[in-house]
Amino acid sequence: MDPEKAQAYFRLRTTLIFIYLGIGVLVSYMVVLFAESLSSFSVMGIPLPYYMGSQGAVITFIVLLFFNAAISDVIDRKFGLIPKDKNTDRDNNAVNQ
Amino acid sequence: MDAQFMVSLALIVATFGLYIGIAIYNKARATSDFYVASRGVPPVFNGMAIGADWMSAASFIGMAGTIMVLGYDGLAYIMGWTGGYLLLTFLLAPQLRKYGRYTVPEFIGDRYRSNTARLIAAVATIIISFTYSVGQLSGSGVVIGRLLEVNTVIGTLIGVVLIAFYSALGGMKGITWTQVAQYLVLIIAYLIPVIFMSLQLTQNPMPWLSYGDVISEMRVLDQELGISEYVVPFTENTKWQFIALMFTLMAGTAGLPHVIVRFYTVATMKAARWSGAWALLFIGLLYLSAPAYAAFSRFILMTEVAGSSLNNLPAWTQAWVDTGRLSLADSNSDGVLQWTELVISNDIVVMATPEIAGLGIFVIGLMAAGAMAAALSTAGGLMIAISAALSHDIYFRSINPQASEEKRLFVGRLSIVLATIAAGLIALNPPGAITQIVAWAFALASGSFFPALLLGVWWKRANGPGVIAGMITGLSVTLGYIFAAKYGGFTILGIIDTGAGVFGATAAILANIIVSLMTSPPSQQTQDEVTDLRYPEQIEYKDGEYWLKEDAK
Numbered sequence: 001m002d003p004e005k006a007q008a009y010f011r012l013r014t015t016l017i018f019i020y021l022g023i024g025v026l027v028s029y030m031v032v033l034f035a036e037s038l039s040s041f042s043v044m045g046i047p048l049p050y051y052m053g054s055q056g057a058v059i060t061f062i063v064l065l066f067f068n069a070a071i072s073d074v075i076d077r078k079f080g081l082i083p084k085d086k087n088t089d090r091d092n093n094a095v096n097q
Numbered sequence: 098m099d100a101q102f103m104v105s106l107a108l109i110v111a112t113f114g115l116y117i118g119i120a121i122y123n124k125a126r127a128t129s130d131f132y133v134a135s136r137g138v139p140p141v142f143n144g145m146a147i148g149a150d151w152m153s154a155a156s157f158i159g160m161a162g163t164i165m166v167l168g169y170d171g172l173a174y175i176m177g178w179t180g181g182y183l184l185l186t187f188l189l190a191p192q193l194r195k196y197g198r199y200t201v202p203e204f205i206g207d208r209y210r211s212n213t214a215r216l217i218a219a220v221a222t223i224i225i226s227f228t229y230s231v232g233q234l235s236g237s238g239v240v241i242g243r244l245l246e247v248n249t250v251i252g253t254l255i256g257v258v259l260i261a262f263y264s265a266l267g268g269m270k271g272i273t274w275t276q277v278a279q280y281l282v283l284i285i286a287y288l289i290p291v292i293f294m295s296l297q298l299t300q301n302p303m304p305w306l307s308y309g310d311v312i313s314e315m316r317v318l319d320q321e322l323g324i325s326e327y328v329v330p331f332t333e334n335t336k337w338q339f340i341a342l343m344f345t346l347m348a349g350t351a352g353l354p355h356v357i358v359r360f361y362t363v364a365t366m367k368a369a370r371w372s373g374a375w376a377l378l379f380i381g382l383l384y385l386s387a388p389a390y391a392a393f394s395r396f397i398l399m400t401e402v403a404g405s406s407l408n409n410l411p412a413w414t415q416a417w418v419d420t421g422r423l424s425l426a427d428s429n430s431d432g433v434l435q436w437t438e439l440v441i442s443n444d445i446v447v448m449a450t451p452e453i454a455g456l457g458i459f460v461i462g463l464m465a466a467g468a469m470a471a472a473l474s475t476a477g478g479l480m481i482a483i484s485a486a487l488s489h490d491i492y493f494r495s496i497n498p499q500a501s502e503e504k505r506l507f508v509g510r511l512s513i514v515l516a517t518i519a520a521g522l523i524a525l526n527p528p529g530a531i532t533q534i535v536a537w538a539f540a541l542a543s544g545s546f547f548p549a550l551l552l553g554v555w556w557k558r559a560n561g562p563g564v565i566a567g568m569i570t571g572l573s574v575t576l577g578y579i580f581a582a583k584y585g586g587f588t589i590l591g592i593i594d595t596g597a598g599v600f601g602a603t604a605a606i607l608a609n610i611i612v613s614l615m616t617s618p619p620s621q622q623t624q625d626e627v628t629d630l631r632y633p634e635q636i637e638y639k640d641g642e643y644w645l646k647e648d649a650k
Binding site: 001002003006009010013017020021024028029032033035036039043044045046047049050053054055057058059061062064065066068069072073076080081 | 164169172173175176179180182183184186187188305306309310312313328329330331336339340343367370371373374377378381384385388631632633635636638642643644645
C-alpha cells in the first residue's frame with residue numbers, strides 16, 4: 001500500500017481527535033476555570049457553569065463519541081478500509097488489485 | 098415481615114435468579130470465552146455491558162447523594178466519569194483492541210518487551226480492582242442489610258457468596274449477558290423514581306427539563322436560610338481540587354483494567370469505537386438524571402422534612418437513623434428540626450429518596466434490586482480482572498507456561514473465590530465512604546495504567562525501563578499523596594486525597610519519558626508494532642512498508 005496514503009489517513013484521524021479533545025476540554029475544564037465569571041449566564045433557569053457540569057458537558061461528550069464513530073466509518077470507507085465481514089468485499093478487492 | 102420486606106426480597110430474588118440463569122446458560126467452555134467472550138459481542142450490547150460494568154455502587158448509590166451534599170462541587174464526578182470515555186475511546190481502546198491481547202498487563206508486558214513490567218502491571222491491576230471491589234461489597238452490604246433488615250456484616254457476606262458464585266461460573270461470556278440484564282434493571286430502577294418525583298414536584302415527567310425550576314426555587318430558599326448556595330461553585334472545596342478530581346476520574350477511567358478489557362470483547366477497532374459511544378449514551382442516561390435526583394431530594398428534604406416538629410417526622414426516618422447514616426439532632430432544643438440539624442450521609446440519599454417522596458413499596462423494592470445490580474455487576478467485572486491478572490499474567494505467563502486450559506480455568510475460578518472473600522473481609526469494616534474508596538481506585542489507575550498505556554500506544558520511543566520507572570513512580574506518588582492528604586493533612590492548592598491522580602499521572606509520565614530517553618530505544622520490530630496501531634486492521638505496518646490485508650477481520 002502507498003505509504004503517503006497511509007500517513008494521510010493517520011494525519012486526518014489524529015487531527016480530528018485533537019479537535020474532539022479540544023472541544024471536550026472547552027466544555028469541561030475551561031467552563032470550570034472561568035466558573036465565577038460565567039455564573040451570570042443561565043440555561044433553563046440554571047447558572048451556566050452548573051448547567052454545563054450537570055448536563056451540557058455530558059451531552060457534548062456523547063455527541064462527540066457518536067460523531068467520531070460515524071465519521072471514522074466514512075473515512076475508513078473513503079480509504080477503502082472496510083472489514084471483510086461487512087458484505088463490502090468489492091471495495092476491498094478493488095483496492096487490493 | 099412487613100409488605101415492604103416481602104416485595105423487596107421478591108424483586109431481589111427474581112433479578113438474581115435471572116442473572117444466575119444467564120450465567121449458567123452461557124457457562125464458559127474455553128479460555129477465550131472466559132476472558133473475552135470469544136470476541137463476538139455486538140457494540141450496542143457491549144455498550145450496555147460496559148455501562149453495567151462501569152456504573153458501580155458509587156454511581157448508583159453514592160453519586161446523587163454526593164451532588165446533593167456538595168452542590169456544584171459534586172459535579173466533578175459527573176464530568177470526570179463521563180469525560181474519561183473521550184480519552185478511552187479516542188486514545189486507547191481501538192489501539193489496544195488491535196494489539197489483541199487478553200488483559201491489560203499482557204499488553205504492557207508485550208508492548209514494552211518486559212516481564213517485570215507485566216508483573217508490576219498485574220500487581221497494579223490487583224491493587225486497583227481490589228480497592229474498587231471493597232467499595233462495591235461495602236455498598237451491597239448496606240443495601241442488603243437495610244432491605245433484609247439484617248446486620249450489614251451478614252448483608253456483605255450474602256453479597257460475597259453471590260458474586261463469587263456467578264463470576265466464577267460464567268467468566269467473561271456469562272458476565273457480558275448478565276451485565277446487559279443488570280444494566281436494564283439498574284437503569285429502570287434509577288429512572289422510575291426520578292420521573293415520579295419530577296411529576297410530583299413539577300407536573301412534568303421529564304426530570305432533565307424540569308429540575309431547572311426546582312433549582313430556581315432552591316436558590317431563593319438558600320438565600321432566605323443564609324446557607325451556602327447549591328449552585329454556587331467552590332463552596333465546599335477549592336477550584337483546584339475540582340479540576341484535580343475531574344482529571345483523576347477521567348484519566349482513571351481510561352486506565353481501569355476491568356473497563357478496558359470490555360473493549361477486547363468486540364470484533365474490530367470500528368466496533369470498539371461504536372462500543373465506546375453506546376456505552377457513554379447508556380451511562381449518560383443515569384448521569385444526566387443524577388443531578389435532577391439530587392435537586393429533587395434536597396428540595397423535598399428542605400420543604401417537607403426540615404421545619405417539621407421532631408415528634409412528627411415521617412416514618413421512614415427511623416429506619417435510616419438506626420443505620421447510623423442519618424442524624425437528626427435538635428441542637429437548639431426548640432422541638433423543630435432545622436435544615437442545619439439534618440445530617441444525611443451521601444450513601445443513603447438515593448436509597449432513601451423513594452421513601453422520602455412516598456413512592457410506594459414496589460418502587461422502593463425496585464430501587465434495591467437496581468442498587469444490587471450496580472454493585473454486583475461492577476464487582477463481577479473487577480473479579481474477572483483480578484482473576485485474569487493472577488491466572489493469566491502471573492500463573493500462566495510467568496510461573497507455568499505449560500499449564501493446560503483446564504488448569505488455567507481452575508486457577509482463574511479459584512482466584513475469583515479467594516479475592517471476593519478477601520475483599521469482603523475488608524468491606525466488613527470499610528476505610529471510607531463508597532465514593533471515596535472508589536476515587537482512590539481511580540487515582541491509582543491514573544497514576545499507573547493511564548501513563549503506561551498512553552505512552553505505549555502513542556510514543557514509539559517509550560521502552561521497558563521507562564514504563565517500569567513510570568508505573569512504580571506513579572503508584573508511589575499516588576499512594577503517598579493519598580496517605581499524606583488523608584492522614585497527614587498535607588495538601589497542595591487545596592487538593593485532597595481524591596484528587597491524587599493528577600500528581601501520580603504527571604510523575605509517571607515524566608519518569609517514563611526521562612528513563613526511556615536515558616536508556617536504549619526499543620527494537621525496530623517493537624517500534625513498527627506501535628506504528629501499526631495507528632491504522633485499522635486492514636493495514637499492517639511492517640519493516641517500513643504498509644500492507645493491505647485482504648482477509649482482515
